[in-house]
Amino acid sequence: MKWEEVCENKDLQDLPFKIELNKWGQIVMSSVKIKHSFYQGRIQRLLESLINTGEVMPECAINTSDGVKVADVVWCSEERFAQIEDEVSASIAPEICVEVKSSGNCLEEMEFKQKLYLEAKAIEVWLCNEQGEMKFYNEQGELEQSLLVPKFPQQIKR
Template sequence: MKWEEVCDNKQLQNLPFKIELNKWGQIVMSPVKIKHSFYQGRIQRLLESLLQTGEIMPECAINTSDGVKVADVVWCSEERFNQIEDEVSASIAPEICIEVKSMGNTLDEIEFKKQLYLEAQAVEVWLCNEQGQIQFYNEQGQLDQSLLVPDFPREIKR
């Protein structure tokens, strides 16, 4: 299956699951809980308060070497956004790709997605665990803080 077919399929719309494709075109669904949505929304609002340029988007479909993955939140520079805005799924990852770990995710899955986003030219990948703690990564490895948004907190609090 292709991403365009997933997007156009009426039966796959409005599901309470995050849908992605693996490299064989198989649909992978991940259910999310309220806390996942809370962290996703809070991260998006924090980014909006800290960044004056670029585009912040939830649920961004990104082409990777393992099929289309959907980052929970992304930040994209104006330049990169102009490149991908009319695409069905991003041919190049936004500069910041953020994943919020769900109960259904294993650490290996999250680590794999981090590598896929970096491979797809993300500059940073942020991982939020189930307690709201954020870890920041780039091609060189783990960072003490984001280099692109240095004021972003290391923990999302209620």
């Protein structure tokens, strides 16, 4: 299955799951709980308050070497956004890709997605655990803080 088919399929709309594709075009669904949505929304609002340029977006579909993955929140420069805005799924990852862990995914899956986003040309990948603790990564590994948004907190508060 191709991502365009997923987007146009009426049976896959309004499902209470996050939908992605693996490299064989098979649908992978993950359930999302309220806490996941809370952290996703809080991260989006914090990013919007700390960065004056570019676009902050939730649920961004990105082409990876393992199929289309959907980052929970992304930040994209104006230049990169102009490159991908008319695409069905991003041919190049936004500069910042954020994944929020939920009970439905394991640490290995989060680390795998981190590698996929960096491979797809993300500059930083941020991971938020179920307690709201943030970890920041780039191609060199884990960072003390985000280099692109140094004022971003290491703990998302309720």
